[in-house]
Amino acid sequence: MSFGLNKFLKIILPKGLFYRSLIIVAAPIIILQLIITVVFFDSIWIKANKGMTRSLVAELKTLIDIYDNYQSEADFFTDIYKNNFNFVINEKNEELPEIVGERKFSPMDRSLRRELKSTFGNGNYWFSTTKYKDVVELRIKSKNQTIQVLFPREKIATSSVRLFILWITLPSFFLIFIAIIFLKNQTRPIVNLAKAAERFGKGHYINEFRPSGASEIRKASYEFDRMVKRINRHLNQRSEMLSGISHDLRTPLTRLKLQLEMLNQKEISEKMSKDIDEMEKMLNDYLQFAKTQVQENSVAINFNNFFEEIVKNINNKNLHFTKGEEIILVARKNALIRCFDNFIQNGLSYGKNVYISTNKTLNRLIVLIEDDGPGIPRDEYKNVFKPFYRLDKSRSLNTSGVGLGLSISEDIINSHGGNVQLSESKYKGLQVKISLPF
Numbered sequence: 001m002s003f004g005l006n007k008f009l010k011i012i013l014p015k016g017l018f019y020r021s022l023i024i025v026a027a028p029i030i031i032l033q034l035i036i037t038v039v040f041f042d043s044i045w046i047k048a049n050k051g052m053t054r055s056l057v058a059e060l061k062t063l064i065d066i067y068d069n070y071q072s073e074a075d076f077f078t079d080i081y082k083n084n085f086n087f088v089i090n091e092k093n094e095e096l097p098e099i100v101g102e103r104k105f106s107p108m109d110r111s112l113r114r115e116l117k118s119t120f121g122n123g124n125y126w127f128s129t130t131k132y133k134d135v136v137e138l139r140i141k142s143k144n145q146t147i148q149v150l151f152p153r154e155k156i157a158t159s160s161v162r163l164f165i166l167w168i169t170l171p172s173f174f175l176i177f178i179a180i181i182f183l184k185n186q187t188r189p190i191v192n193l194a195k196a197a198e199r200f201g202k203g204h205y206i207n208e209f210r211p212s213g214a215s216e217i218r219k220a221s222y223e224f225d226r227m228v229k230r231i232n233r234h235l236n237q238r239s240e241m242l243s244g245i246s247h248d249l250r251t252p253l254t255r256l257k258l259q260l261e262m263l264n265q266k267e268i269s270e271k272m273s274k275d276i277d278e279m280e281k282m283l284n285d286y287l288q289f290a291k292t293q294v295q296e297n298s299v300a301i302n303f304n305n306f307f308e309e310i311v312k313n314i315n316n317k318n319l320h321f322t323k324g325e326e327i328i329l330v331a332r333k334n335a336l337i338r339c340f341d342n343f344i345q346n347g348l349s350y351g352k353n354v355y356i357s358t359n360k361t362l363n364r365l366i367v368l369i370e371d372d373g374p375g376i377p378r379d380e381y382k383n384v385f386k387p388f389y390r391l392d393k394s395r396s397l398n399t400s401g402v403g404l405g406l407s408i409s410e411d412i413i414n415s416h417g418g419n420v421q422l423s424e425s426k427y428k429g430l431q432v433k434i435s436l437p438f
Contacts, residue, residue: 017187017190018183018184018187021183021186021187022176022179022180022183025176025179025183026176026179029172029175029176030172033168033169033172036168037165037168046107046111049107049108049111049156049157050111050115052155052156052157053108053111053112053115053156054115056115056151056155056156057112057115057116057119058119059081059085060119060138060140060149061119061120063077063078063081063089063147063149064120064140064142064147067142067143067144067145067147068142068143068144071144085151086151086152087149087150087151088149088150088151089147089148089149089150090147090148090150091145091146091147091148092139092145092146092147092148093145093146094146095146096123096125096126096139096141096146097126097139103129103130106129108129108156108157109127109129111156112127112129112136112156113127116138116140120140120141124140124141125138125139125140125141126138126139127139129153132150134152134153135150135151135152135153136150136151136152136153136155136156137149137150138150138151185213186213186214188212188213189211189212189213189214189217189218189221190213190217192212192221193217193220193221193224196209196224197224198417200228201417206225206228209221209224209225209228211225249279249283250280250283253276253279253280253283256272256276257273257276260272260273260276297332298330298331298332299330299331299332299333300328300329300330301328301329301330301331301333301336302326302327302328303327303328303329303358303365303367304323304324304326304327304358306333306336306337307321307340307356307358308321308323310337310340310341310344311356314341314344314345314348316348318348318352318353318354319344319348319353319354319356320353320354320355320356321355321356321357322355322356322357322358324357324358324359324360325358325359325360327358327360327365329365329436329438331416331436332412332416335412335415336412336416338408338409338412339408339409339412339413340367340369340409340434342405342406342408342409343369343406343409343432343434344356344369346405346406347369347370347371347373347429347430347432348371350371350373350374351371351372351373351374351427351429351430352371352372352373353371353372353427354369354370354371355368355369355370355371355425355427356368356369357370363437363438364418364435364436364437364438365435365436365437365438366433366434366435367433367434367435367436368431368432368433368434369431369432369434370425370426370427370429370430370431370432371425371427371429371430372425372427372428372429373429373430374429375424375425375428375429375430376422376430381422381423384406384422385406385407385410385420386407387407413434413436416436416437417436417437418434418435418436418437419434419435420432420433420434420435421433421435
């Protein structure tokens with residue numbers, strides 16, 4: 001029972017911190033005002049209304065008794081009522097109206113009906129509080145005739161009710177309005193921190209982030225900013241180190257090549273040249289991996305134009321792109337070009353045709369790259385993304401490199417907050433499914 005109630009509350013209650021905080025502030029104010037209003041109407045307004053109505057009906061009872069028992073004195077008392085009580089009294093030689101004039105859900109009408117019924121009996125009276133704006137019309141049947149009485153509405157209704165409701169509601173709205181302003185200012189730093197964390201998780205570089213808000217939020221923001229700077233410093237150091245090592249090794253490799261050219265033993269020279277070529281490929285892959293860590297500004301990318309540009313640059317008739325819905329994504333363009341180029345070139349190397357298609361979900365971009373090659377065994381799907389991993393059977397993805405291509409591509413996708421999944425394509429080859437958040 002408790003679990004079901006908690007689940008129901010989680011569904012109906014807002015998810016955002018601002019709206020939850022607003023409920024925490026506004027709910028007690030609204031509940032308090034409702035309690036005060038109910039207590040006022042029950043203990044003050046209704047009781048005061050009942051006392052005023054009872055006093056009025058007693059006066060009318062006195063007037064009707066005079067008409068019934070002292071007909072000769074009726075005119076004298078009628079003038080007194082008109083002058084002292086502000087009544088308008090008329091004698092009617094007609095039956096009571098058949099149309100009911102009272103309102104069923106009005107406390108004023110209900111109180112007047114109770115008192116009239118208990119005093120004059122059912123069917124001996126008729127009244128209307130809506131026929132005139134500020135006057136109540138009442139008709140009472142006496143022994144000889146029907147007496148029409150018109151009296152001011154304030155005799156049975158207190159005039160302070162509307163003023164009370166006004167003073168109850170206006171301060172409540174004013175306090176809630178002030179609470180909204182303050183809560184907005186308090187939750188804005190949390191929203192900014194969440195947006196910065198989201199951008200950093202997608203691979204965007206956070207250049208300047210100013211901590212603001214309450215001391216706890218400032219501390220969290222300050223620690224986040226320090227963490228971002230440490231991670232960026234670590235990535236820069238790693239890329240600089242790899243780039244430096246790779247660049248420095250090129251010089252001795254070039255000297256070795258020149259020396260091999262001068263050897264008379266051609267067979268040994270060719271074998272050593274192959275080893276040096278493989279080392280150069282390794283260095284090139286190192287440099288490419290280092291480039292993925294270089295800071296690059298994010299830009300808005302139209303993915304239809306993006307893939308058309310890639311297809312044009314590759315210039316292969318076996319590469320097919322199906323244009324989909326127009327999708328705009330803010331990302332590092334050069335890094336994504338390097339990533340998709342790795343997947344596409346891999347498909348063209350081991351398959352005849354490569355097919356690219358895009359799709360859009362609620363908040364993610366889905367890119368499918370499929371080929372009709374030999375594919376990869378299912379148990380090798382995770383291994384192929386490991387650095388320097390080579391497949392010995394079936395489809396060798398790394399014969400032209402040292403096994404960093406797919407690792408680099410996965411690193412680029414992960415740095416944008418996305419993921420890569422491998423599966424069998426409908427062309428019996430490999431399907432690469434890339435998911436990127438908006």
